[in-house]
Each structure stands twice: as C-alpha cells, then as structure tokens.
Amino acid sequence: MGVTGIGVVGIGVVGIGVARRVTGVGSDDVASEAAATPHADFPRALALLGAGAMFMEILDATIVVTALPSMAADLGVDAIDATGVVTAYLITLAVLIPLSSWLADRFGMRRVFLTALVVFTVASLGCALAPSLPVLIGMRVAQAAGGAMMVPVGRLAVLRAVHVGDVARAIAYLTWPALVAPVLAPLLGGLIVEHADWRVIFAINIPIGVLGVVAALRILSPDGPRADTPLDAIGAAGAIIAIGAAMAVAEMLTAAPIRWLVVAIGVIVAAVVGALTIRHLRRAAHPLLNLAVLRVKSFGSVIGYGTGYRMAISAVPFVVPLMLQLRLGWSPVTAGAMVTALFAGNVVIKPATTPLMRRWGIRQVLLAVAVASAITFAGLALIGEQTPPVLIAIGLFVSGMLRSIGFSAYNTVAFADVDATQLGDANALHAAVQELGNAFGVALASVTIALVGGGVGALPAGGYSVVFLALAVVMIICGVGAARLPSRVGAHALGGN
Template identity: 35%
Template sequence: MTSAAKPGLIERVARSRFIVPYIVGFALFMQMLDSTVIAMALPDMARSLNADPVRLNIAITSYLLSVSVFIPVSGWVADRFGARNVFVAAIVLFTVSSVFCGLAGSLGELVAARLAQGVAGAMMVPVGRIVMLRSVSKADLMQATTYLTLPALLGPVLGPPVGGFITTFGSWRWIFLMNVPVGVIGVVLALTFIRNTREDGVPPLDVRGFVLTGVALACLVLGFETLGHGAISWQFSTLVLLVGLVCALLYVHHARRTLHPVVDFGLMRIRTFRASIVGGNLCRFDVGAAPFLMALLLQVVMGMSPFAAGMITFTGATGAIMAKILITPVFRRFGFRLVLTANAVMVALTIVACAALTPLTPQSVIMIVLFVGGMFRSLQLTGVNALVYADIPPERMSSANTLSSMLQQVAFSMGVSIAALAIQASMTARGAATISIVDIRAGFIVLALLAAASAISFLRLPPRAGEEVSRGRTGAMEASVSDGHA
C-alpha cells in the first residue's frame, strides 16, 4: 500500500463511531465542572467583589434560572438552525461569557455574565445530545451514552477538590478562565468531526408554550433551590413553587390544544420513556444531593478541610470510570429491566452505607463505600439515559431530548431540597439548633428510599424492553408503548 492510500489521523479519528459522543461529553464535562467548582469559591469571590457571601449565591441561582428558561426551546432551535451550528455557537458563547465572568469587577457584572453563560449551557448540553443521537445507531447508543454519563458524575465529584485547589493556591477568576482553552478545543473538534444536520419543514415556534414552560421551569428550579439552601423564607419558596406548578398546568392545557407544542408530553405514553423519566429522576435526586450531604458529613461533622474532603470524594469518580468497562456487557447480557431494577436496590444500599459512616470510620472504608457507590450510580444513570431514547422514532428525538432535559434539571434541584428538608425535619424533631450526624443520616435515608422506589418503575417494563439498544436487536416498539395512560 502506498503512503498516499493510508488514511490520515483526522480521517482515522473521523471513522470512529464514538468521536461525536466524546466531543459532546467534553462539553458536558466543562459545564458540570464549572457549575460545581464555583460553590467552593464563593467566599473568596465575595471578598474580591466587596459583596456579601450570601448575596453572591445569586451567581449560582442566575445561571440555573437562565438554563431553565431556555432549555424548552433548545430542540426547536437545533431543528431550525442545525444541531452542529447551535452546538458550536453555544460553546463559543459559554467560553466568551466565562471570560467576562473571570474579568467581572462587580456583582452585577458577574450576574450578567452568568446569565449569558446559562443561555449557552441550555443549548450546549441538550443540543449536543441531539447531535449524538443523530450520529449513532440505536445498537451503539448504550456505548455512546457512557461517554455522556461520566461527565455528569465526574463534575460534582471533581468540583470540590478543583475549586479548593484553585481558591487556595490561585485566584477564583481561573475557575472561569480555564474554560477558554477547553472551549477552543471543543469548537475545533466539533467543526472538524460533526456533520451539520437540520430538519425540513420545522413548524413555527410555539411562543406561548415557550413562555409558560420557561416560567414554570424557572420557578420550580428557583423554588427548590431556595427551599434547599434556606437562603429565603419557606413562604417565598412555596409561593414560587406554586407559580411554577400553575404555569406547568396551564402549559399542559395549552399543549393539548396546539398542533406543535414546544414540549411534547405525549411522549410519556411510551413506556420505556416514562420509566426512564420517573425511575431515572428518582435516582438523580441522589446525584444532586450526595455531594451536598458528603460535604456536610466530611467537613462539618468530621472536621476535614474542603480540599481534603474533595480528595476523598474523588474515589466516587474513580468508581464511575471503572464501571464504564462493565456497562455494555452487563446490559447486553441481562437487559434493561433486570439490570435497572436490581441496580436501583444496590444504589439505595450504597446510600445507606454512607449514612452508616461516622467520625471513627477509617478513611479507607469511606473511600471504598464511595468507590462502590460511584460504580452502581454510573451503571444506573447510563442505563436510564440510553433507555429513554430506545423507542423514540427519529422525528421525535428532539422533542424527547427537550422534555428529558427539562425534567432532569428539576430533578437535580429537587435532590438538594429533599436532603435539606430531611435534615431540617430531623433537627426540628430533636429540638436542636445545630446540625449533627443524625440529621445528615436522615438525608441519606430519604434519598435511599427514593432510589429504591425507582425499582418499581423499571420492574413494570416488558422483559425485552429496549432490546435494540441493550443487545443490538430490533424489538417490537409496540410492546413498549402503553395503552395511552401517561
């Protein structure tokens, strides 16, 4: 063979079935790490910007609200302007807004930059997932999903040690500025290896639906966030939640009378989709709340520094990475129904094991518990993230991705709120004013019960549910569609 006939490096990489999931996972990791690192830097940021640390929490809240408002329209934008175009534009906006965050000289400038960053995040991850769904077959979806699930697990675990290191040995501004080289690499990779696709005959944007879903999602996320952190009175949080619920109900009524609603709740009639949303979000409560509870346990109860605690929780990320080699063979051998049902119980047991930790527990035992928990959590989230698209026809992939992303956003916010409420209830029952290990255990136990309850959703699946994804076989989609009761 002549040298001219040999494919170049770019051509060889482009032939890889999983180069697109790697690129999208790269972007997701950037977003997840940025979202978790900032919490560690709030005290230093407050001193630098001459702002109260409590008020500076708006830098986190503003980002979450911006993401919440624009997630519902992400699928329509991708169909209208091309998934790759929107994905690349989102990475560029995320990178540029990160620079403005790093250069901010006041709280107002930081919040404005975080709002722009939230718009980018609302497009970057959901649209990136659409790019992935259009680039792989359903037979390869399980393997591809693995590369997207890992960043979601690694970000919350790596955030504390990275944030602690940066704020201890450098400036908080590098939390945002380090996104610049990552963003540049992401844009180059996306433009090189991702084909631009757009749908023909895209209907007009459902403006009324967009407003209702945006307000509903923003209010629900804000309500759960403020309820969980206790920064605002519970009466205000409850009022915001009620406004969100009313807007959600108004949207459901609107969607039934609209030909092309911005969010298609009719997808909930597909059994595999419904099980993934209901059961998967019960498990996602733990993903959102576990870092919060472990930080309290290791730092408040055990007296560790943020950096030392972060280095211990890093073992959970190691477990998630190790589980990657097992995921595809396990689901191929046993199928979605058996694996997700049994693994939901195992996830619950690992959460209970966290509740059993005490200041006298050797650090090696803590690390083993977190390592095993990371493995089971990685297996579960990869499974539900693949199953959610198992029986979705190609023309409804964007709608399914939008609805799934919306509900995941609410689930992550609810996780911390549920854990915080459990802690508060335990303190009230004890008549205590300060938190103790008993209260943290209450939070873990509640999360464990919810994770175990998710098994019910998976147990109701047909035995061969999602076989085309788990085993590369064509299954009867009709068997996975319910009789119409969502």
C-alpha cells in the first residue's frame, strides 16, 4: 500500500476513533471517565461545539501552508509574496484575541460567537472566490477576525458552564482539535492540492460553518451582557501593537534571508510597547485584561513554562515534513502521511490522559512528560537517510502520545485555580500567549535550520537534528517549571477519586 496509503487509511480509522471517543459512543475509556465525574449535567453538546469551532479555525490556519505554491501560480505572483496569506491570518488572529473577553462580557457570548462564526464562514467563501492575491489576503484577515472571537469565546462558554470538578473533562474535549489539526493539515492539504484545487481548502469551511451556526442557535442559551464596562482603548491599542510586533518578528524569522535589522526593530517595539501596556493594565480602573490573574501560581506557570512547552510541540509538525522532504528526499504527500504517526499517538493516548492525571497528579505527569519528551527528541535528532521508516513512525507516535498528555495537563492546570470572576481575563490571555508560542516555536525551528545549515559533524540531519536537540533543552526547562508546582496542583479539577 505504501506510506501514503497507510496514512490515508489511518486518517479514516483514527478519525472515527476520535468521534467515538469524544462523543463517548462505544468508548469504555470515556464512559468510565464520565462515570467518575460527579456532575451529570456536563454540557457535552456545548463542549463539542467549542471543539468543532476550534478544529475548523486551527486546521484553516495550518493547512494553507501546503497550498502556497499552487496559490501563487494560479494568482500569477511569486511564492514568497503568497506567504502573506499565512502571516496576515496569524497576526490578525493573535492581535484581536485580547478583545474577546471584553466583547463577550459587553455583548453576550451567544451573540459574539454566532457573529464570529458567520464572519469566518462568509470570509471563507470570499477566500475561495478571490480573484487576486490582495483580495485573498483581505479575506484571510476577515477570517482571522472571526476566528479570534470564535475560538476563545467558545472555550469561555464551556468553562463558565462546567463545575470545577469537570474542568479536566471539558479540557479533554477542547484540546483534541489543537493536537489533531496541525498534524492532519500537511497530508490533507497535499491531497487537496494534488487531486483538486487550492480553493477547496476554503470551500469546505462553508457547509461546516452553516452547520455550526445551526448548532450554535440550538445549543447556546441566550445571554445578555455581563457588564457595561467601557473599552480600554489604550490597553487595546498597546496589546495590538505589542502582540502584532512580536508575531511579525516570529514571521520574519521564518523568512529567508532573515532581515536582522527589521527583526531587531520589531523586538524593540514589542518589548517597549509591551512593557508600557503592562504598566497601563496594572493601573487602569477598567483594564482590557486584568493581569492580577497572573498571581495565581498555577496559571502563571502555564503562561511561562507552558508557553515553552507550546513552542516545542508546535515546532515538531513544522520540522518533520521539511526534514523528510528536503533532507531525506520524500514526496510531500508521503511526508505528510508519515506525520500522521503524531496524530495517531495523540488519539490513542487521549482517553487515558485524565485517568493518568488522577492517578499520579498533574505535577508528576508534567515532570514525566518533560523527561520522556526530551529523550524522544534526542532520539529524533538521530534520524538520517539510513533510518528505517518504521523507526521514524515509532518515534513520532511516542512523541504524539507525550504531546497529548502534556497538552491536556497544561490546559487543565491553567484554569484549575482561576476564580470565576477572572475566567474571561485568563482565557483571553491564555489564548493570546498560545498563539505567540505557536509562532515562536516555528520561528525557533526556522532560525536554527537557517543558521546551522546542512552539516553538523555526526548529526545525520544537520540543522534539523539541532532543532530536535534544542527542543529537548526546552523540555528540560519545562520540567524545572513543573517541579516548582505544588504536588497536588489542579487535583480538584480532575473529578472522580
């Protein structure tokens, strides 16, 4: 059948497994988890709605990369110019996320979520019909504006609807899209470009979006504004400029050649404006984001060390396809199929993540994941032309399992100790920092590959091997952060015994 055929079949089989595990149909693991949860009124439909919106947005953000050469050729532009389709989306998404909490409180979560979903869907149609690159980039900006509200507000609706003992269960629903979508995107994008047209990538969002609107109208209860707080215009402007500059720096670091002077200017802008914005937020009567939530030790640890973890796991789906294609000479579709080993590892272990945290505690799980991930990355650094594909698949499968466990643990502990009154601020801040972590994970990999190049002594994959060693170091640092957490951190959010 070949690697490609195995990957395609694997997507179908594992995709069915995802649906069964998430919905609880035919899954003893999830059924036992539900039985251990003390609250019978868990909003499963709402959790699935939030997860579906998240999956659509994350998949759309990552799948486009594979189609850039086809887009450029069809629209009559250089491939380097077409990268604006990706960068405009990611930057817009990151800079608008901090507004999500204020909008949800000011206009109601149901209204904001529905509006965001409609905007995302209509913009997807605009992308599919775009006659030129400027129009396509403009539609991508509109898409990102919808996604920036849709995903964090959907998660906020779920977190506000669950009891504290059900937080881990809610996070289990909300984490699988972020684990699956970036890994599935390279293969799916390659198949669409190879057998259809790049415009299909955007067109598939339209029926999904329509179904999402219908589902949201039925699932989300009508709600009014929670507060009539005026918009903190200074805080909003500062956050937009600082985060936008940081995201621009991350994107510039992925370009070749790297324009170091522009990068330095971006870093200075991000640092200075960021510092001034933080100072303003701490002093303002009605700040856009209340930074007092960072005093919650568990949440602060996730914002710090958890962002490092996010950088590491975001770099892997970016590095592996490039290494397999550019270093080992594999085809794009075959390389994308191999990356589904990460996807398989994510899904296979997912039903066990909450039981593992209940049995050993979140702190111990994070420590174990950090050590095991560092060892796994060190092993992946040894991949070369002579490495059997089965060993590569095993390494990626193990990395995928660890990725799923650690991701679930960090996301659970992030909100475990956050007071209900601070949940909106924590959710928006967490979402924005996650986007920065994703961008800088890819940037770290790109810069390392560019600086190191092809040959590094005994390392078989050159710069790609060095990237994996760097990720191993990041994991060790994350382990230090986990060791500083209380031994029973987040235990009350796990439910069960």
